[in-house]
Every structure is written in C-alpha cells, then in structure tokens.
Amino acid sequence: MDQEALERARAAWTFRGQQRPAFAHVPGAGQESVWDYPRPPLYVRDARLIEIHAGNRCLARSDVSIRVLETGSPPSVYLPFDAFDASMLRPSPRRTLCEWKGEAHYWHVQGSDGLIRDALWSYPDAEGDAAVIAGWLAAYPARLRCVVAGETVRPQAGGYYGGWITAEIVGPFKGEPGTRHW
Structure with a gap:
C-alpha cells in the first residue's frame, strides 16, 4: 500500500478511542470498553x-502474550512463535494488509479433526509500535478454542476480525451486524 492510500485508510475511521460513543456499553467494575481503546492500537503485555x-490437541500454551487493543474491536492476543507446537502449523498463501501493522501472513493448523484453514496469522515484518508482535502468532477463536486464565473466549463476529471476547470486555464490537460504518 502506498503512503497516500495508507493515510486515506487511517483517516477513514470515525472512532479513535478519544470519546466513547453514545451507543457503546458502559463497562462495569473490572471491565473494559472497546470504545476506550485507541487507534492506532495499543500493545499491552499480559x-x-x-x-x-485445535480439537483435542493443545496447539499453544503461554503466560507471555500481547493484547492488541484497537477501537471497536475486542483484543487480539499474540503469543510468541515458540509457544506453539510447530508440528501442527502449515503456511498458508493468504495475505492481508493492516494499515497499522503491515502485511499479515496466515497459517493453517493440523488439528485432531483435520486441517483448519487460516486459523492463525502473524505480522513477520511489523514496524513502529507494532514491532513488539513481529513474528508472534494470533488465533481466530472462531476456528480454535482459545482460553484466557481458564475462561473460554467467545469469537468476534463477522469472520474477518480475530478479537477475543471475555467477560471483562464490553462492546458492541466491530463485525456485528450494522457495524460496517465503524
């Protein structure tokens, strides 16, 4: 993406975390609103x-992760590559582009029930603030069972985004019906 197209993509966002919109749910004690997250995203160690x-096989386990907090989306969670069972990973030809993180590369996962296509992604050449996740992997909770401190994650709607919804996160979330304008 050329610099001009990148700037247009960045400027297109209506909400940037400076003020919670009226339609946003108010977080309770111990909760976070995705509408308080900034754009560009914040990278927080957890x-x-x-x-x-993946099915009944453990693909990854770690107490080292980075939560990516971006306006309107539940956190995406990145783990270091060495937290994963590499024997279960298969490179995918799929690529997408994020205006903040760069080019995403995808991975298929060989689970106990067969191949799970494009179940993980990474930004191998992430730069700037995103450099802390360069080479780390994130998972789609709609395709894999993801657990945070014993709580099973609910997937973000819409299929494209890979946010992790836990009891501490309130929305509404980008990807749900009627959210294209966000």
Missing part, C-alpha cells in the same frame, strides 16, 4: 495463562 486448542 501474564495470564493463554491456551489454544
């Missing part, structure tokens, strides 16, 4: 135990 399962 020491809670993360587990990712």
Whole structure:
C-alpha cells in the first residue's frame, strides 16, 4: 500500500478511542470498553495463562502474550512463535494488509479433526509500535478454542476480525451486524 492510500485508510475511521460513543456499553467494575481503546492500537503485555486448542490437541500454551487493543474491536492476543507446537502449523498463501501493522501472513493448523484453514496469522515484518508482535502468532477463536486464565473466549463476529471476547470486555464490537460504518 502506498503512503497516500495508507493515510486515506487511517483517516477513514470515525472512532479513535478519544470519546466513547453514545451507543457503546458502559463497562462495569473490572471491565473494559472497546470504545476506550485507541487507534492506532495499543500493545499491552499480559501474564495470564493463554491456551489454544485445535480439537483435542493443545496447539499453544503461554503466560507471555500481547493484547492488541484497537477501537471497536475486542483484543487480539499474540503469543510468541515458540509457544506453539510447530508440528501442527502449515503456511498458508493468504495475505492481508493492516494499515497499522503491515502485511499479515496466515497459517493453517493440523488439528485432531483435520486441517483448519487460516486459523492463525502473524505480522513477520511489523514496524513502529507494532514491532513488539513481529513474528508472534494470533488465533481466530472462531476456528480454535482459545482460553484466557481458564475462561473460554467467545469469537468476534463477522469472520474477518480475530478479537477475543471475555467477560471483562464490553462492546458492541466491530463485525456485528450494522457495524460496517465503524
């Protein structure tokens, strides 16, 4: 993406976390509103135990992760590559582009029930603030069972985004019906 197209993509966002919109849910004690998250995203280390399962096989387990907090989306959670069972990973030819993180590369996962296509992604060449996740992997909770400190994650709606919804996160969330304008 050329610099001009990148700037247009960045400027297109209506909400940037400076003020919670009227339609946003108000967080309760111990909760976070995705409408308080900034754009560009914030990268936050988390020491809670993360587990990712493909069928009945454990794909990853780590108490080292980075939560990516971006306006309107539940956090995406990235784990270091070495937290994953590499024997279960298969490179995918799929690529997408994020205006903040760069080019995403995808991974298929060989689970106990067969191949799970494009179940993980990474930004191998992430730069700027996103450099902290360069080479780390994130998982789609709609395709894999993801667990944060014993709580099973609910997937973000819409299929494209890979946010992790736990009891501490309130929305509404980008990807749900009627949210295209966000």
